[in-house]
């Protein structure tokens with residue numbers, strides 16, 4: 001792939017972003033509540049969280065459209081907390097393209113250069129280059145309304161990178177696109193990130209988008225960081241019950257846990273008692289307490305596999321879905337259990353209402369203090 | 374640390390409030406004038422009296438003019454709202470017949486100078502004996518109020534999903550029942566507020582009234598015109614104050630209707 | 637006509653009214669417009685061309701007599717002046733209105749809307765009082781020392797221009813406000829993040845995007861000003877007539893119907909022509925949308 005900024009590679013590389021104890025209140029609403037995030041130079045960080053969790057507010061504070069109630073934001077070595085948006089030199093892509101409708105595509109891309117006093121000829125040359133980077137060379141003379149949604153968003157990308165900002169902010173940039181375009185644009189953004197070495201902060205509420213695109217994901221809820229980590233860590237070992245339930249599918253079983261020495265003993269609703277390794281507890285347990293046993297549906301194995309604990313599930317429904325089948329069942333105390341079984345599994349014995357035996361591998365079990373709803 | 378208001382915003386604010394003062398002061402200043410004791414208008418007014426209001430309410434000429442204007446405005450509100458709503462409904466739910474003709478004719482009464490219409494109607498109504506009559510005023514004012522009624526109801530009707538009526542009809546309702554039970558309640562606040570606007574348009578209309586008024590049948594604006602032209606007495610500020618109160622009341626009424634439409 | 641369209645004329649299909657019902661509902665509208673709007677205007681035009689005999693004399697008089705051409709030019713000039721003043725005064729207000737929220741927004745809104753819905757006579761009366769010899773403006777000017785004795789303000793063209801601007805200003809503010817409000821906030825943010833200062837954001841993005849509002853406001857104010865009657869009649873000088881006051885004079889004092897008709901013809905045809913040429917620009921729904 002050709003890189004359009006050979007001589008500027010160093011300059012174009014990303015800058016670290018430090019967010020310290022960021023707090024933002026709107027009257028009585030606390031939108032962001034003491035958030036610390038460190039994004040290293042060139043990193044791709046996704047902000048993920050349910051609606052109203054404060055993602056946009058954090059991004060707007062970084063961009064300079066909201067001044068925080070307290071806390072600080074710095075990029076590289078500069079404190080930008082109260083610097084006006086137009087002096088921050090950050091790139092930003094909005095959800096709804098925001099291409100100026102009265103300018104041609106080329107003028108749109110050249111706009112930030114014009115604001116920086118770049119002479120006309122150079123401005124257009126660089127704008128053309130940026131359009132080529134997003135593979136829209138030759139579209140410069142069109143007007144934004146003559147482009148498809150995906151093309152418009154790529155122009156917006158070109159406009160955001162043409163002045164080589166060191167950080168690129170994006171607020172749900174793909175949510176206005178349909179599924180195919182979204183996947184295409186995900187690749188496009190990943191490629192640009194790799195080519196330019198720019199730091200990216202990317203807001204999304206689509207977890208698969210966050211997990212596949214980002215180096216690290218920050219999970220937010222009610223204005224607080226729940227967990228920051230690489231996708232794998234987030235999925236394999238969620239730091240708390242919220243993340244465990246928010247990312248991917250998870251089975252929750254309420255238990256009573258008792259920790260002693262290296263082992264933990266849990267009492268299941270059925271009355272059975274399992275001995276778990278200490279590593280199962282995500283947070284240390286103290287004495288005897290209520291806890292939640294969590295396990296991913298795809299980790300459950302049909303039958304007794306002799307490598308973990310077995311339990312019985314009443315089969316309520318089996319949904320065939322090609323590559324895998326989903327089994328929905330209940331424990332005797334009517335806790336719902338889901339299991340994803342490989343497509344090739346023999347499901348002939350799983351009549352509705354029958355009882356199936358499942359194995360949970362020991363290492364697949366996570367234990368959280370508290371209770372599931 | 375946090376940036377304060379910059380000079381640009383301050384200058385803009387100062388300019389804007391100066392313009393707003395220009396807009397609102399002439400209206401506000403007239404209110405205290407209506408309480409002044411002297412026979413000629415002065416500012417600040419001396420003393421306090423309600424005699425100008427008393428004169429307005431007791432004078433036969435003012436009373437007749439006001440009563441005529443109220444009758445005309447009331448009937449105009451009804452006619453314009455009925456005709457306008459029917460036409461709008463036909464445009465929004467119809468087959469687009471005559472749509473462009475409708476639109477051209479609709480903006481006609483806004484574009485064509487009122488003086489032209491007034492002179493035309495003066496001639497026409499005199500030949501058929503409608504000049505200076507309540508029906509004559511109502512017809513003329515209905516034409517002037519129609520565009521505003523149509524714009525207001527069209528905005529409301531555009532927001533009502535056509536499938537609501539289709540659904541009602543599939544449940545066995547006739548078109549009329551569907552309209553009455555589903556669509557009308559949804560657009561009613563806008564229809565009522567457009568009736569308010571039609572009322573005030575007619576009640577305040579000066580130009581056509583000026584030409585259509587006869588020697589005996591004079592609308593309130595026509596009487597006011599004569600009074601201002603000849604001898605600006607403090608009765609005018611008194612009436613003006615009452616009219617401003619009426620405008621505020623009608624705007625509040627329309628606003629309340631609109632808030633209801635939203636919720 | 638195919639059978640399909642014919643049957644649609646008689647029957648509704650659930651979503652759409654039948655053609656017959658559409659026409660019946662439109663009938664009262666077209667009837668009243670035809671009889672109370674089109675016919676009287678057509679009659680005037682007819683008179684202007686055919687009385688006393690088929691002739692263009694009446695129009696020739698309008699353009700040949702310097703007294704009358706001066707009235708036409710004065711009207712044109714006054715309308716342009718009022719339009720220009722309205723843009724200068726109105727744009728910042730519209731811009732401010734589109735930016736503020738909450739109580740301030742309500743205050744500004746009331747200041748703009750209330751005059752619009754209060755009687756033109758009330759507003760003209762107020763100006764007539766302000767412009768009097770012993771009126772507030774003269775007292776203020778003398779108090780500040782600009783002038784030692786009252787200056788003549790009432791019955792001047794200046795008074796007419798100021799009062800007309802006052803009356804027509806809302807028609808400028810509301811369409812501009814409408815376009816400004818329809819510019820998504822993200823455009824301003826995008827411009828800022830791309831490095832534009834507030835001023836550049838305004839000149840590069842907001843101003844160009846609000847031009848359609850300025851155009852429709854200007855056209856509306858200009859067209860209305862051309863035919864304005866009440867304000868010039870009450871505040872203007874009888875020596876400096878405008879078209880509308882001249883028409884009134886011809887009908888009520890001179891009783892020269894053919895000539896008055898020709899004047900009305902010139903005014904109406906000119907205004908209609910402008911409105912047709914710029915029909916794309918005139919967006920009345922926007923005005924009403926902002927109002928109600």
Ligand SMILES: Nc1ncnc2c1ncn2[C@@H]1O[C@H](COP(=O)(O)OP(=O)(O)OP(=O)(O)O)[C@@H](O)[C@H]1O
Nearest residue numbers: 026029030031050051052053054055056057058205
């Ligand atoms: N200008 C504002 N005034 C008042 N409250 C606000 C404002 N902006 C945001 N909030 C509140 O702050 C909280 C966080 O909002 P924010 O827009 O950051 O959420 P989000 O995570 O981006 O949500 P979404 O996924 O829906 O975009 C919400 O409760 C919201 O109601």
Ligand SMILES: [Mg+2]
Nearest residue numbers: 055056057171
């Ligand atoms: Mg958001």
